[in-house]
Amino acid sequence: MSLLELKNVSKIYGSLKALDDVSLKVEEGEWLAIMGPSGSGKSTMMNIISCLDKPSLGEVILDGVDIAKENSKKLTEIRRDKIGLIFQQFHLVNYLTAVENVMVSQYYHSMPDEKEALEALERVGLKERAKHLPSQLSGGEQQRVCIARALINHPEIILADEPTGNLDEANENIVLDLFEQLHNEGTTLIVVTHDPEVAEVAQRTVVLNHGKIAKEVINENFGKKADGKNDK
Amino acid sequence: MERRKMFIRMITASLLRRRSRMFVALLAIAVGATILSGLTMIYYDVPRQMGEQFRNYGANMIFVASAESEGLNTENVEEALSCISDSQKRGVAPYRYETVTVNEQPVIVAGTDIEGAKKTSPYWLVTGEWPSEKGEILIGKKTAELLSVEIDDTIQMTYSAQALENPDQPAETDRSENEDAINMEFTVKGILDTGGNEESYIFMSLEDANELTNGESKIDVVELSLSATQDELNEYVDLISKKVPDITPRLVKRVTQSETTVLTKLQSLVFLVTIVVLLLMMICVATTMMAVVTERRKEVGLRKALGASNKSIILEFIGEGVLLGAVGGLLGSILGFIFAQAISMNVFNSTITFRVLLVPVTIIASMAVVAAACIIPVRSATDVDPAIVLKGE
Numbered sequence: 001m002s003l004l005e006l007k008n009v010s011k012i013y014g015s016l017k018a019l020d021d022v023s024l025k026v027e028e029g030e031w032l033a034i035m036g037p038s039g040s041g042k043s044t045m046m047n048i049i050s051c052l053d054k055p056s057l058g059e060v061i062l063d064g065v066d067i068a069k070e071n072s073k074k075l076t077e078i079r080r081d082k083i084g085l086i087f088q089q090f091h092l093v094n095y096l097t098a099v100e101n102v103m104v105s106q107y108y109h110s111m112p113d114e115k116e117a118l119e120a121l122e123r124v125g126l127k128e129r130a131k132h133l134p135s136q137l138s139g140g141e142q143q144r145v146c147i148a149r150a151l152i153n154h155p156e157i158i159l160a161d162e163p164t165g166n167l168d169e170a171n172e173n174i175v176l177d178l179f180e181q182l183h184n185e186g187t188t189l190i191v192v193t194h195d196p197e198v199a200e201v202a203q204r205t206v207v208l209n210h211g212k213i214a215k216e217v218i219n220e221n222f223g224k225k226a227d228g229k230n231d232k
Numbered sequence: 233m234e235r236r237k238m239f240i241r242m243i244t245a246s247l248l249r250r251r252s253r254m255f256v257a258l259l260a261i262a263v264g265a266t267i268l269s270g271l272t273m274i275y276y277d278v279p280r281q282m283g284e285q286f287r288n289y290g291a292n293m294i295f296v297a298s299a300e301s302e303g304l305n306t307e308n309v310e311e312a313l314s315c316i317s318d319s320q321k322r323g324v325a326p327y328r329y330e331t332v333t334v335n336e337q338p339v340i341v342a343g344t345d346i347e348g349a350k351k352t353s354p355y356w357l358v359t360g361e362w363p364s365e366k367g368e369i370l371i372g373k374k375t376a377e378l379l380s381v382e383i384d385d386t387i388q389m390t391y392s393a394q395a396l397e398n399p400d401q402p403a404e405t406d407r408s409e410n411e412d413a414i415n416m417e418f419t420v421k422g423i424l425d426t427g428g429n430e431e432s433y434i435f436m437s438l439e440d441a442n443e444l445t446n447g448e449s450k451i452d453v454v455e456l457s458l459s460a461t462q463d464e465l466n467e468y469v470d471l472i473s474k475k476v477p478d479i480t481p482r483l484v485k486r487v488t489q490s491e492t493t494v495l496t497k498l499q500s501l502v503f504l505v506t507i508v509v510l511l512l513m514m515i516c517v518a519t520t521m522m523a524v525v526t527e528r529r530k531e532v533g534l535r536k537a538l539g540a541s542n543k544s545i546i547l548e549f550i551g552e553g554v555l556l557g558a559v560g561g562l563l564g565s566i567l568g569f570i571f572a573q574a575i576s577m578n579v580f581n582s583t584i585t586f587r588v589l590l591v592p593v594t595i596i597a598s599m600a601v602v603a604a605a606c607i608i609p610v611r612s613a614t615d616v617d618p619a620i621v622l623k624g625e
Contacts, residue, residue: 052537052619073541080539091534091622095249096242103238108539112238133249149538 003028003188009058011044018044020211031189033199036208042192050083050159051075080109084150088162090142092134098145099130102152109153120148140171160191164198176201243551257520258560264513265564269594270571275502279461281580282495287322291352291455292487301478304451312476323351323457328441328450332389339375342433343441352457360422369418372431376423385420391444416444462492517605525609533618542614553606554599561598565591
C-alpha cells in the first residue's frame with residue numbers, strides 16, 4: 001500500500017478549479033518533486049497533503065487514513081505526528097534561538113529535548129549556531145534550521161515548499177545534500193519547486209498545469225545524479 | 233526537558249526578546265496597577281485619615297452611668313477605658329456638672345480634665361488662656377456677658393447642696409438660709425467661644441469642682457475622642473457594655489453619622505474610580521494584545537502548521553499576558569504606594585500605611601485582568617488559517 005494516495009482530488013474555489021481530478025501515489029521512501037508554473041495548483045496540492053486544507057472532492061489516503069474526511073482537530077494531530085514542513089520563507093519564530101525553534105516542534109509533538117534538538121542542528125551543520133536568533137543567521141542557515149525542525153520528530157513525510165527558492169547556489173546544494181541523506185535513510189520527501197535543477201535530483205517529477213497532472217517523469221539518472229552532486 | 237519548562241522558556245523569551253513590543257503593554261498594565269494599588273491603599277486608609285480629621289469636631293463617644301449603677305467613678309471609668317486601645321485614644325475628658333451661684337445668678341460649672349478637654353474639643357476658641365493652675369477658670373462667652381466679667385477678673389462662686397435639692401426656690405433665699413454653703417474665689421483666665429451650649433458654662437479643673445462641692449468626688453459623663461471606624465466604635469460599645477455594666481457607652485451620633493456619611497461617599501467615589509481604572513486597563517491591555525496578536529499572525533500560523541492545538545496557542549498568549557500582568561502588578565504595587573503616599577501627604581497631610589497584603593493582591597488582580605483582557609484577541613488568533621498566513625497573504 002502506498003504511503004500517500006490522492007484519488008480524483010479536486011479543489012474548487014467558486015468557478016475556479018485549483019486542482020482538477022488529480023490522482024497520485026507516493027510510495028514510502030520515495031523522493032517526489034512537484035513542478036509547475038504559478039497557478040498550476042502546486043501550493044493547493046501541498047496544502048492538502050500537509051493537512052492544512054481539505055479537498056472539495058476525492059480522497060487523500062495518508063498512511064491508510066482518508067484525511068479528506070477528518071476534522072480540523074484530527075488534521076492538526078496528523079500533521080503534527082506524520083508530517084515535517086519546510087517553507088520557502090523559513091518561518092522561524094524570530095525571538096527564539098535556533099535550538100529553541102527546533103524544540104518548538106518537539107513541544108507540540110511530544111517532549112522537548114534540547115540534546116536531541118542540538119543533534120538535529122549538528123546534522124545540518126549548525127550546532128555552533130544553536131544559540132543564535134534567526135536574525136543572526138544567513139538565509140541558508142535559517143533554511144537548515146527549518147530542515148532540522150522538520151526532521152526532529154521523525155515524520156513519515158517531509159513536505160518542502162520551494163525549499164531553495166530564497167537560497168544561493170552554495171546553500172541550495174547544502175539543502176539538496178541534506179534531502180539526499182534523508183532519502184537514503186528512508187524518509188519520504190515531497191518537494192514543490194519551479195526550479196528544474198531541484199526537480200531533477202528527485203526520483204520522480206510530477207508536472208502540474210491548470211490543476212491537472214500534465215506530465216510525470218521518472219528520473220532514470222536518479223542514483224547517478226545524486227552521487228554526482230555528492231562528489232562535488 | 234519538561235513541557236512546562238519549555239512553555240516558560242517560550243513565554244519568557246517572547247517577553248524578554250521582544251522588549252520594545254512588550255514595553256507598551258507592560259506600561260499599560262503597570263499604570264493601571266499603580267492606580268489600582270494606590271486607590272485601594274487610599275480606600276482602606278481613608279477611614280483612618282478621615283477619622284483623624286473628624287477628631288477636630290469633638291468627642292465621638294461618651295460614657296454615662298447606666299440606670300442600675302450608682303454612677304461613674306474613677307474605678308469603673310478606668311476599667312472601661314482599658315477596653316480601648318491606647319493608640320486610638322485621642323482625648324479623654326471626664327465632666328462633672330454642678331449648679332453654683334455667682335452674684336446671685338445660678339450658673340452651671342463643669343469640672344473636667346483641662347488637658348483632656350483640649351484634646352476632645354479642639355474646635356473650642358479660647359480668648360486668653362486655658363486654666364492651668366488651681367483656682368483658674370474658663371468661662372463661656374454668654375456667661376461672661378451675663379456676669380459682666382472679663383479676663384483676669386475674680387469671681388466668687390457659692391455652692392449649696394440644699395439649693396440643688398430645691399431648685400425651684402430662688403437662689404438668694406437658699407444662700408441666706410443655708411449655712412453649709414461653700415464659697416470659693418476663681419480667676420477668669422479665658423473666655424470660651426464655641427457657638428454651642430458650652431458658652432453658658434464655666435469650666436474648671438475636676439479637683440477645683442470637687443473642692444467647691446465639699447470634696448465629694450463624682451463624674452457625670454466622660455467624653456472620648458477616638459480615632460476609630462464606625463465598626464470599631466460599635467465593637468467598643470458592645471465590649472464596654474458587657475465588661476463594665478455600670479457604664480453605658482454611647483456614640484455621639486452627630487459626629488459619627490457625619491463621619492460615616494462622608495466616609496461612605498468618599499469610599500464609593502474611590503471604588504468607582506478604581507472600577508473605571510480597571511476597565512480602562514482592560515481596554516488598554518486588550519487593544520495592545522490585539523495589536524500583538526495581529527502582528528504575530530504568521531507566528532500563530534506557523535505554530536498551527538507545526539501541530540499546535542488552539543488550546544496550546546491560547547495558553548501561550550494567556551501565559552505571556554499573565555507573566556506581563558505579574559511584572560506590571562509588582563511594579564504597580566510599588567509605584568501605587570508612592571502614588572498613595574503623595575495623595576495622602578497633599579490631601580490629609582499625613583503618611584499612609586503600607587499594606588503588604590496589597591502587593592500579592594495587586595499582582596493577582598493584574599494577572600486576572602490581563603488574562604481576561606487577552607481572551608478576545610487570543611481567541612481571534614486561533615482563527616488564523618496557517619495555509620494563508622504562511623503564504624504571506
